[in-house]
Amino acid sequence: MLGYIWQYVYTSFLRYWLKWLIRQATGNCELQRICSSCKPGATRTAKAEYSLRCSKNKVVRGALETSKDNLEQCVNQIMQEKNVKSQKDPQFKASLHICLLQITGYSSLYTSVEDLRKEVFSSDNPEHEAMLLKLWDLLMPSVKLDSRITKQWGDIGFQGDDPKTDFRGMGLLGLINLVFFSENYTVEARQVLSHANHPKLGYSYAIVGINLTEMAYSLLKSGALKPHFYNTVQGTPELQHFHQLYCYLAYEFDKFWVAEEPESIMHFNQYREKFHNIVKAHLLEPDVSLTLTVSSKN
Amino acid sequence: MQYVAVRLTSSPLVTLGGVSRREGNKMGLLSILRKLKSTPDQEVRILLLGLDNGGKTTLLKQLASEDISHITPTQGFNIKSVQSQGFKLNVWDIGGQRKIRPYWRNYFENTDVLIYVIDSADRKRFEETGQELAELLDEEKLSGVPVLIFANKQDLLTAAPASEIAEGLNLHTIRDRMWQIQSCSALTGEGIQEGMNWVCKSVNSKKK
Numbered sequence: 001m002l003g004y005i006w007q008y009v010y011t012s013f014l015r016y017w018l019k020w021l022i023r024q025a026t027g028n029c030e031l032q033r034i035c036s037s038c039k040p041g042a043t044r045t046a047k048a049e050y051s052l053r054c055s056k057n058k059v060v061r062g063a064l065e066t067s068k069d070n071l072e073q074c075v076n077q078i079m080q081e082k083n084v085k086s087q088k089d090p091q092f093k094a095s096l097h098i099c100l101l102q103i104t105g106y107s108s109l110y111t112s113v114e115d116l117r118k119e120v121f122s123s124d125n126p127e128h129e130a131m132l133l134k135l136w137d138l139l140m141p142s143v144k145l146d147s148r149i150t151k152q153w154g155d156i157g158f159q160g161d162d163p164k165t166d167f168r169g170m171g172l173l174g175l176i177n178l179v180f181f182s183e184n185y186t187v188e189a190r191q192v193l194s195h196a197n198h199p200k201l202g203y204s205y206a207i208v209g210i211n212l213t214e215m216a217y218s219l220l221k222s223g224a225l226k227p228h229f230y231n232t233v234q235g236t237p238e239l240q241h242f243h244q245l246y247c248y249l250a251y252e253f254d255k256f257w258v259a260e261e262p263e264s265i266m267h268f269n270q271y272r273e274k275f276h277n278i279v280k281a282h283l284l285e286p287d288v289s290l291t292l293t294v295s296s297k298n
Numbered sequence: 299m300q301y302v303a304v305r306l307t308s309s310p311l312v313t314l315g316g317v318s319r320r321e322g323n324k325m326g327l328l329s330i331l332r333k334l335k336s337t338p339d340q341e342v343r344i345l346l347l348g349l350d351n352g353g354k355t356t357l358l359k360q361l362a363s364e365d366i367s368h369i370t371p372t373q374g375f376n377i378k379s380v381q382s383q384g385f386k387l388n389v390w391d392i393g394g395q396r397k398i399r400p401y402w403r404n405y406f407e408n409t410d411v412l413i414y415v416i417d418s419a420d421r422k423r424f425e426e427t428g429q430e431l432a433e434l435l436d437e438e439k440l441s442g443v444p445v446l447i448f449a450n451k452q453d454l455l456t457a458a459p460a461s462e463i464a465e466g467l468n469l470h471t472i473r474d475r476m477w478q479i480q481s482c483s484a485l486t487g488e489g490i491q492e493g494m495n496w497v498c499k500s501v502n503s504k505k506k
Contacts, residue, residue: 159371159395165351169368204395207371214370266401268374 015054028089029082035095040234042227043286048099057081063100068108068236071100098234105236106229110220112239116173117217121164128172131179132163138182139193139205157196157205166207173217174210180243181209181250188247188294192254201258203265212249215276216242224280227288248292249279339386342501343408347434348415349427350394353450356484357415358391361494366485371395375405383498389413399430406439410504411446411497418449418457418481428467435472444476444500446493453483476500 019030026033030051038044055061059077066074075097078084084092121128129148136145139156146152149162158166167174182189196205219225220242228245229237256275262268282288346354355376359366362378372393380387390405392398412434416427431447434440447469449460460481464470469479478496482489 154397159350159397166371168351168370169366170370174370204371204373204397207395208373211370211373214368217368264401265398266374266404269376270374272373 011054016056029084031078031082031096032084032089032092035092035099036089040095040098041286042230042288044095045099045102045230046226048096049103052103064103066100066104068101068104071097071104075100101235102230102233102237105233105238106223106226109229109237109239109242113173113217113220113242116176116239117169117171119172121167121172121175123164128175131175135175135179135182138179138186139190153206155197156193157203157207157209159204159207163206166210168210170210170213170217174213177213177216177243177246177250178206178209180240181247184243185247185251185292185294188251188292192250195254195258201261203257203268208253208268209250211272212253213246215272215279216246216249219279219283224283227283227286228290231287231289232291244292245290248290251292252279339381339384340501341386341388342410342497344387344389344411344413344497345405345409346389346391346413346415347402347430348394349417349420349423349430350396351420352394352415352417352427353448353484354391354394354415357413357448357450357482357490358389360484360487360490361387361389374398382494385498385501387494387497402434403437403439406437409440409443410501411444412440413446413448413493413497415448415450415484416463417451418460418463419451419454421456421458424458424463424466431467435475442475444497444504445472445478446497446500447477447479448484448489448493449479449481450484452481452489453485476503 022033023029028036031048034044034047034051038047049064052060052064059074059081063071063074063078075093078096079086079093086093121132123129133145136153136156143152143155151161153161153163160166193205195201196203196208216225225245229241233241253272253275256278257271260271260274262271279290282290346358348354350371355369355372356366358376358378359369361380372391372395374393376391378389378391380389392402392405414431414434417423420427435445447463447467449458449463451457458466460479464479469477478493478500480489480493480496482493484490
């Protein structure tokens with residue numbers, strides 16, 4: 001209870017008085033102090049985001065919803081409002097610009113990802129079909145598909161003889177992630193597939209992949225991936241960065257699964273949750289960077 | 299209202315339990331509470347089976363009033379507990395992929411009701427789903443267990459009506475247990491309540 005009262009008093013009064021006092025003493029506004037005292041990345045951008053969100057000034061708060069093309073102008077406006085002179089703090093402008101690109105980029109990345117997720121896989125769409133066949137060729141270069149509808153799909157971990165019913169709530173996003181991993185990390189993807197096809201420790205490669213897409217998507221949606229993207233992308237995060245994150249999850253989950261040696265595939269959700277918690281714990285570290293690093297002894 | 303006020307002022311909090319035991323027949327607030335507490339919800343084990351892409355997980359999430367827009371194929375199983383009509387329904391949703399169907403039998407023990415979910419629009423697999431159901435009904439561990447068949451996906455234009463499915467599956471030949479077929483749409487929620495009412499009713503009549 002006391003905590004709540006303190007928080008209320010702090011956010012509604014004390015914070016502003018403190019900011020004002022420090023501003024008078026140092027001659028720098030809060031954003032300047034953040035940009036100069038924190039190193040680039042999650043710490044700086046997260047603090048800047050908080051500062052912008054709490055601001056009483058409409059122009060400053062509005063920066064969080066500004067489109068990428070208007071950001072430069074927006075930075076100038078903030079500098080004007082806060083009376084920051086470029087000559088006195090030459091790095092501020094560029095630093096704030098990057099912070100804003102990261103912050104606004106995160107929301108636009110979510111929008112793009114959500115659009116792909118909502119796009120339903122359709123057999124009538126030649127692009128979708130081509131992507132599905134490409135996935136097969138990348139993973140099984142030496143085996144030809146007998147036909148479009150075939151039990152062979154089970155060999156790369158789809159459930160039935162037509163993969164289209166497996167994309168479900170993840171839509172095209174699930175397929176694009178699978179193809180991206182196989183295309184950009186072909187050796188690793190085939191290695192993961194061979195683990196997945198292990199007679200005892202195996203799992204269904206494709207549907208577990210779709211499940212991990214769901215994990216990546218939920219982490220993005222909840223905002224949990226912010227520190228990762230703020231640390232790894234010095235600008236606007238794009239779709240490919242999201243696909244990269246999926247590759248990390250697919251590769252790391254496989255390593256985790258093989259190391260844990262679960263009794264059977266029926267325990268999947270239990271181990272998925274365990275892996276999920278590990279990932280979430282990583283995301284609380286200020287220097288987090290979930291990038292796939294290939295171990296040399298492949 | 300007056301009665302409660304008098305009780306609270308005349309007896310200190312610590313002795314309230316004793317007071318209400320003596321005068322339980324007057325149905326004071328506490329004795330009502332105690333009565334509620336003394337009949338905890340009866341637990342019911344429900345097994346949710348069917349082919350992959352039938353809609354089992356969507357149904358499970360609908361029962362638990364959860365978001366159904368991000369569902370992915372079930373690897374392994376999901377379990378949720380739902381309160382309904384004085385029962386605590388423990389619903390086990392087991393993946394329907396052919397590869398893991400051999401594991402279904404690990405979940406048969408102590409099942410109170412079997413719910414079998416059919417994709418009514420997937421006519422190509424009616425034969426396969428009928429075979430799986432017939433095998434389940436032959437299982438010793440499931441003998442006598444009431445079975446509810448959900449003719450799911452009725453929101454689709456191509457869905458077969460429940461009567462057609464019942465005929466195709468020869469449901470009328472089932473003699474050794476209670477059974478019911480219910481058309482529904484796990485997506486819109488239509489028909490699910492009716493089905494669950496039947497589940498609770500069949501548990502009640504079985505226990506009597």
